[in-house]
Amino acid sequence: MKPAVILVGADKGGVGKTTVTRTLLDYFVAHNVPTRAFDTESPRGTLKRFHPEVTEVVDVTAIPDQMKIFDTLTDADAKVTVIDVRAGLLSTTLNALRDIGFLDIVKKGQVTFAVFHILGPSIASLDEIAETAAFVGDAKYFLVKNHINNTTFFEWDPATYDSYFHRVKNAVEISVPHLNEMACEQVELSSVPFLTFVANKTAGGDTASNSFVLRGYVRHWLGNVWAEYDRVKLTEISATK
Amino acid sequence: MRARVSNRTPLYILCSPQPRVGRTLLARLLIDFFLMEDRPAAGFDFIVEPPSLIDFLPDNTVQSNVADIAGQMALFDRLILPDQTAKVVDLAPAAFQQFFSVMAQIGFVGDARQRGIEPVALFIAAPDAASQRAYAELQRGLPELVLVPVYNDAVAQGRRARENFPPARAVSVPMQVPALAPHLYRYLEKPPFSFVDFRSRPPRHIPLDLYMEQLRWMRRVFVEFRELELRLLLGDVRASLLRGAS
Numbered sequence: 001m002k003p004a005v006i007l008v009g010a011d012k013g014g015v016g017k018t019t020v021t022r023t024l025l026d027y028f029v030a031h032n033v034p035t036r037a038f039d040t041e042s043p044r045g046t047l048k049r050f051h052p053e054v055t056e057v058v059d060v061t062a063i064p065d066q067m068k069i070f071d072t073l074t075d076a077d078a079k080v081t082v083i084d085v086r087a088g089l090l091s092t093t094l095n096a097l098r099d100i101g102f103l104d105i106v107k108k109g110q111v112t113f114a115v116f117h118i119l120g121p122s123i124a125s126l127d128e129i130a131e132t133a134a135f136v137g138d139a140k141y142f143l144v145k146n147h148i149n150n151t152t153f154f155e156w157d158p159a160t161y162d163s164y165f166h167r168v169k170n171a172v173e174i175s176v177p178h179l180n181e182m183a184c185e186q187v188e189l190s191s192v193p194f195l196t197f198v199a200n201k202t203a204g205g206d207t208a209s210n211s212f213v214l215r216g217y218v219r220h221w222l223g224n225v226w227a228e229y230d231r232v233k234l235t236e237i238s239a240t241k
Numbered sequence: 242m243r244a245r246v247s248n249r250t251p252l253y254i255l256c257s258p259q260p261r262v263g264r265t266l267l268a269r270l271l272i273d274f275f276l277m278e279d280r281p282a283a284g285f286d287f288i289v290e291p292p293s294l295i296d297f298l299p300d301n302t303v304q305s306n307v308a309d310i311a312g313q314m315a316l317f318d319r320l321i322l323p324d325q326t327a328k329v330v331d332l333a334p335a336a337f338q339q340f341f342s343v344m345a346q347i348g349f350v351g352d353a354r355q356r357g358i359e360p361v362a363l364f365i366a367a368p369d370a371a372s373q374r375a376y377a378e379l380q381r382g383l384p385e386l387v388l389v390p391v392y393n394d395a396v397a398q399g400r401r402a403r404e405n406f407p408p409a410r411a412v413s414v415p416m417q418v419p420a421l422a423p424h425l426y427r428y429l430e431k432p433p434f435s436f437v438d439f440r441s442r443p444p445r446h447i448p449l450d451l452y453m454e455q456l457r458w459m460r461r462v463f464v465e466f467r468e469l470e471l472r473l474l475l476g477d478v479r480a481s482l483l484r485g486a487s
Contacts, residue, residue: 182310212321213314216347 003073004112004237005102009085009093011128015120016146018046020176021084023225024116024234025051026195028080030226033238036078038069040086040093047084049191052203054078060085060093070102073111080238090117090128094135107138112237114140116174126164133168141168142232146176148184174228183217186210194222249477250358251275251327251470252320257365258337258375260289263393264365266429267418268331269297270459273436274466276301281326285316287333294331296432305330307339317349323356337375341383350385359473361387363416366406368397373405380409389413389469394420412476416465421458425451 008021021037028035037055039045042065045057058065060083073081085093094115097103106113115136119125129143143165165171187197190208198219202208229235255268268284272294275282284302286294295302306312320328332340344350344360353360364376380388390406392415408415428447429439436459443452 180310211314211318212352213310213317213343213347216317216349216352219348220346 001079002112004080006082006114008116009090010118011088011090012120013087015118016148017118018084019148021047022050024082026193027226027229031235033080034078035080037082039084050193114237116142116144118144118146129164141171142174144174147178148176172232177224179221180217183214186214250323250325252358252360254330254332254362256332256362258334258371259367260334262365262367262396265294265331268294268329270462271329274463275327276437283326283328285330287336289333292432297434307336307343313343323358345383363389363391365391365393366397376406390415393418412472419461425455
């Protein structure tokens with residue numbers, strides 16, 4: 001199986017990068033796709049708190065950590081590598097990927113590369129699209145509108161957005177729906193993957209005492225997020241031979 | 242104490258998008274039906290205007306709402322408990338949409354079944370178009386929910402009611418609630434009121450013949466409840482046999 005790298009990022013903070021990464025990791029678990037993750041919020045990673053067993057905290061700008069990620073792509077048991085890029089580091093990371101020749105091997109078809117670009121409600125997010133577009137010519141590029149915090153993309157003029165959107169070849173839009181605030185908060189407090197919360201388990205595997213209603217809301221929400229991933233045929237990324 | 246019909250934890254939702262169709266009266270009867278058989282029962286009341294369920298049966302009823310997440314948790318986290326306590330929800334028209342919408346979103350019916358709870362919506366059939374629409378939407382929106390039309394003779398009679406509220410499955414055979422003679426209402430409309438006490442201790446102010454008439458009516462309604470329980474039990478047996486055969 002050809003290795004796949006999924007980069008989740010945005011240059012703006014607080015747009016829900018780690019939340020989306022968590023839904024991706026849960027999605028691959030549910031589809032029995034061995035996956036590993038790198039959390040670039042060094043030295044302490046939020047992603048690692050939720051998925052400690054598959055996550056390693058790295059400094060993506062440091063060469064030893066770049067080697068740790070990219071030199072092991074073909075050797076690792078997990079053929080899908082998800083990188084949660086810290087706010088403000090998306091462009092830097094893409095630059096680094098170009099410099100180390102990663103984008104060249106993507107071009108040659110040796111690695112599948114996908115970018116989940118999480119958009120915020122501001123005009124600045126649209127500029128990010130233009131900036132990122134230069135690097136993702138051979139990648140699968142997903143523009144993610146994250147509504148989990150009830151974000152409304154009020155600043156966007158649809159025509160302007162479309163003009164940015166169409167600049168990127170093969171860009172696909174994904175919409176992450178809103179999740180009830182209390183449900184969201186409870187999962188945060190539990191510090192477990194969404195799937196574990198839904199199954200009413202603790203991080204240690206014991207039975208938790210989560211509200212049935214909140215679990216129901218999370219399950220419903222996660223189902224809708226995954227429906228989006230099914231729509232864009234996400235599993236094909238990991239299935240490419 | 243009579244033997245339990247099954248090990249299932251009963252959950253009945255008395256509902257209608259219309260007020261004044263006899264919903265609360267049926268909820269009261271249903272709670273007392275269980276209590277009369279020494280089966281624990283709890284009522285959930287969406288108080289609209291007094292007197293409501295909690296006024297009639299204050300010891301067995303809690304106030305509920307689904308307008309906010311805290312109310313939803315307090316209600317549904319209790320309804321999902323397989324604790325053998327029969328739960329009777331007196332669903333006010335104002336909460337009708339929100340209740341079933343939450344129920345659908347959180348996947349309540351499927352999880353409840355896995356825990357040995359069979360949620361049954363007793364939908365009071367009224368002759369208006371809004372009721373027919375709400376019934377059809379409920380059938381469509383929550384196809385896994387057992388939806389039983391209730392023909393309350395005091396509200397709607399005749400063939401048209403049956404045509405407009407068709408049962409969706411074998412277990413959903415409509416319930417027929419006989420009308421209570423108007424002159425008898427006044428004996429049971431002053432809260433608090435328990436049919437259990439009414440049967441065991443006849444009130445002094447009611448003439449014997451009226452008292453007997455009221456008991457007969459009560460028994461007829463209870464027979465309907467019992468038949469419904471038996472149909473649910475047969476449904477369980479049938480499903481279990483089918484599982485065994487496959």
